[in-house]
Amino acid sequence: MNKTTKQQLLSLVNLSVGYSKDDALHSDINVSVNAGEFTCLLGPNGAGKSTLIKTISGFLPKVEGEVWFGKERIENLNEQKKAKLVSVVLTERISVPNLTVFELVGLGRTPYTGFFGKLTDTDVQKVYDAIKAVGLAKFAHKSIDKMSDGERQKAMIAKALVQETPFIILDEPTAFLDFPAKIEIMQLLLQLSRDHNRGILLSTHDLEMALQIADKIWLIGPDRKLTEGVPEDLVLSNDFNDFFERDGIHFDKHAGNFKFHKSVQKPIQIVGEGIERCWLEKALNRIGYIDSNESNDLKVELRKDDNAEIEYQLTKTGLSQNHQSIQSLIEQL
Amino acid sequence: MQAIDTKNKKSVIFGLLLFLLLALFVINISLGSVYIPAEKVLKWLVGMGIEKEKWHNILFNTRLPQSLTAAFAGAGLAVGGLQMQTLFRNPLAGPSILGISAGAGLGVAVVVLLMGAINGTALSAFGVFGSVTVTMAAFVGAMVILFMVLFLARKLKNNAMLLIVGIMVGYASNALVGLMQFFSTKDDIQAYVVWGLGSFGNVSWEKHQVFIPVITLSLLASLFLIKPLNIYLLGENYAANLGLNVKRSRLHILIVVGMLTATITAFCGPVAFLGLAVPHMTKNLFKTADHSVLVPAVMIFGAALALLCNVIARLPGFDGTLPINAVTSLIGAPIVVSVILRRRRLVD
Numbered sequence: 112m113n114k115t116t117k118q119q120l121l122s123l124v125n126l127s128v129g130y131s132k133d134d135a136l137h138s139d140i141n142v143s144v145n146a147g148e149f150t151c152l153l154g155p156n157g158a159g160k161s162t163l164i165k166t167i168s169g170f171l172p173k174v175e176g177e178v179w180f181g182k183e184r185i186e187n188l189n190e191q192k193k194a195k196l197v198s199v200v201l202t203e204r205i206s207v208p209n210l211t212v213f214e215l216v217g218l219g220r221t222p223y224t225g226f227f228g229k230l231t232d233t234d235v236q237k238v239y240d241a242i243k244a245v246g247l248a249k250f251a252h253k254s255i256d257k258m259s260d261g262e263r264q265k266a267m268i269a270k271a272l273v274q275e276t277p278f279i280i281l282d283e284p285t286a287f288l289d290f291p292a293k294i295e296i297m298q299l300l301l302q303l304s305r306d307h308n309r310g311i312l313l314s315t316h317d318l319e320m321a322l323q324i325a326d327k328i329w330l331i332g333p334d335r336k337l338t339e340g341v342p343e344d345l346v347l348s349n350d351f352n353d354f355f356e357r358d359g360i361h362f363d364k365h366a367g368n369f370k371f372h373k374s375v376q377k378p379i380q381i382v383g384e385g386i387e388r389c390w391l392e393k394a395l396n397r398i399g400y401i402d403s404n405e406s407n408d409l410k411v412e413l414r415k416d417d418n419a420e421i422e423y424q425l426t427k428t429g430l431s432q433n434h435q436s437i438q439s440l441i442e443q444l
Numbered sequence: 445m446q447a448i449d450t451k452n453k454k455s456v457i458f459g460l461l462l463f464l465l466l467a468l469f470v471i472n473i474s475l476g477s478v479y480i481p482a483e484k485v486l487k488w489l490v491g492m493g494i495e496k497e498k499w500h501n502i503l504f505n506t507r508l509p510q511s512l513t514a515a516f517a518g519a520g521l522a523v524g525g526l527q528m529q530t531l532f533r534n535p536l537a538g539p540s541i542l543g544i545s546a547g548a549g550l551g552v553a554v555v556v557l558l559m560g561a562i563n564g565t566a567l568s569a570f571g572v573f574g575s576v577t578v579t580m581a582a583f584v585g586a587m588v589i590l591f592m593v594l595f596l597a598r599k600l601k602n603n604a605m606l607l608i609v610g611i612m613v614g615y616a617s618n619a620l621v622g623l624m625q626f627f628s629t630k631d632d633i634q635a636y637v638v639w640g641l642g643s644f645g646n647v648s649w650e651k652h653q654v655f656i657p658v659i660t661l662s663l664l665a666s667l668f669l670i671k672p673l674n675i676y677l678l679g680e681n682y683a684a685n686l687g688l689n690v691k692r693s694r695l696h697i698l699i700v701v702g703m704l705t706a707t708i709t710a711f712c713g714p715v716a717f718l719g720l721a722v723p724h725m726t727k728n729l730f731k732t733a734d735h736s737v738l739v740p741a742v743m744i745f746g747a748a749l750a751l752l753c754n755v756i757a758r759l760p761g762f763d764g765t766l767p768i769n770a771v772t773s774l775i776g777a778p779i780v781v782s783v784i785l786r787r788r789r790l791v792d
Contacts, residue, residue, distance in 0.1 A: 169684070170681050190684060190688060191687045194685060194687030203679060203681070207677050209727060214733065218675060221688070227671055227736060252450075
């Protein structure tokens with residue numbers, strides 16, 4: 112795909128969001144999302160992610176500036192037209208007794224159905240396809256209030272799918288989910304943007320996930336101007352540090368994640384290689400030691416014992432001890 | 445295949461409910477303080493006439509209008525309750541939640557209590573004239589509150605706020621009634637209390653010329669709200685995103701439910717619990733949240749349950765007919781309790 116064929120789905124021009132002109136949470140927002148692009152709106156809790164998302168979705172009035180969907184301004188779109196341009200997945204939990212996945216997803220066809228909302232055969236096929244696409248085929252006729260949060264969120268994504276909008280907005284869709292469910296949902300969304308050329312805007316406070324998946328990141332923080340860029344540029348330009356760092360938390364540029372600062376770090380010499388060394392070093396870091404060749408009186412060496420099992424030899428002021436596990440080693444330290 | 449199976453099952457339940465409704469209707473007409481053999485009643489019902497003029501009068505002027513009142517009121521209250529529960533996403537909402545029936549009570553109180561206190565004679569003592577006046581007063585009172593709620597609905601964006609305002613309006617109306625009672629004579633208070641107990645027996649054929657058409661229209665209008673009601677299941681934000689004009693649809697729902705509640709309360713008095721309990725029983729029976737099933741189903745169920753309550757109220761032994769409110773509450777309260785208990789289990 113070259114640059115000229117990219118279709119702009121959403122653009123924000125000099126947008127201010129918040130509750131009033133004098134009290135705007137964020138102003139001068141100038142960003143856009145293209146077809147096939149996965150954008151993450153990233154910021155700590157309380158940064159105003161939800162306010163921005165709600166303003167773009169049309170649930171909150173904007174304070175100033177313009178919101179464009181393709182070539183239409185949001186003010187000039189009635190509900191019907193907007194429903195065919197943008198679909199949303201929200202944080203709120205939907206729990207309706209006896210509402211099946213099929214019925215829920217079927218409601219996504221609302222903008223296309225007639226007066227009584229009856230689904231045609233084509234609609235029904237599309238609903239089943241979407242349910243299959245999000246991996247809920249087995250649960251199509253299961254009631255959503257008997258499903259897990261992750262499954263319910265997948266059903267909401269299927270609803271957004273059958274709405275057949277070029278642009279999908281998701282407000283913290285993974286906030287309540289455990290780690291595997293989070294990954295699953297994110298991969299599903301990534302696939303949607305790639306295979307179906309949908310534009311996706313997703314708000315999250317999960318930085319590591321956004322770094323791995325997003326094409327673009329919009330960084331947002333309290334009292335800071337929204338910063339936009341590809342994840343790697345933001346890492347290199349120290350923007351993550353500026354937005355997220357607090358006392359005791361440090362963004363590790365190499366690993367792309369956050370580390371706890373240890374106020375005092377004691378030197379220890381680590382000798383060895385491979386995966387065992389890597390985790391040994393993590394364990395030592397965790398309890399406040401740092402790898403250093405200058406350490407003379409503290410040393411850990413990875414060795415193979417007589418049975419070719421790994422053992423950790425700790426040398427402390429000239430005395431050596433062998434440990435079979437990292438646990439017994441760090442208990443000695 | 446599962447979809448087809450459940451569809452068949454639903455048709456069967458629909459058929460059974462319709463049969464139940466018909467049976468209860470016939471039972472209502474057959475039972476009463478004057479014994480008329482059931483076969484004669486059936487013959488009369490299908491238009492074959494009846495020997496005794498007196499029997500015809502009882503059937504035509506007392507039992508038939510009362511049964512029709514019960515059926516239409518039951519259907520209207522139930523479908524009103526369903527719409528309120530869906531709109532406010534609250535299982536404990538009912539048709540009276542917006543203070544409309546409290547408004548009717550206020551209207552009646554003004555006529556019965558205030559007039560009595562000022563003139564020295566209560567209007568309720570005036571027989572037919574008094575009864576029409578009470579109905580009118582209740583309707584006007586309900587309409588005043590309904591318009592207030594509609595006006596607020598245009599201003600308030602949030603459904604929860606509207607719900608709170610509705611409940612508060614109800615409390616205020618009840619407080620005013622209480623105040624009037626304080627200054628009223630014993631007889632007037634008695635008359636007001638009797639109105640408050642509710643009855644399906646006060647709607648004559650003359651009144652039916654208003655009652656049946658208004659309720660029928662509102663019931664038909666409810667059928668046209670099936671799509672917005674289904675979308676409302678997902679809450680206001682999702683509904684708006686699906687292309688629903690949230691404010692306009694809400695207004696439509698409020699007008700329909702308001703008309704139903706105002707009319708039924710004006711003609712029958714406040715009938716408790718039917719509008720709250722029937723939607724829950726219907727949802728349990730059909731195991732669905734789809735309003736294209738629920739709207740017609742609660743109408744039939746509501747009509748049937750109201751007829752059943754009416755039969756119980758007139759069972760031999762309760763010769764003077766029990767207040768309908770006592771019967772509906774006795775049946776409705778346990779259902780509401782079971783709903784709360786079941787909800788709790790879901791949360792836990």
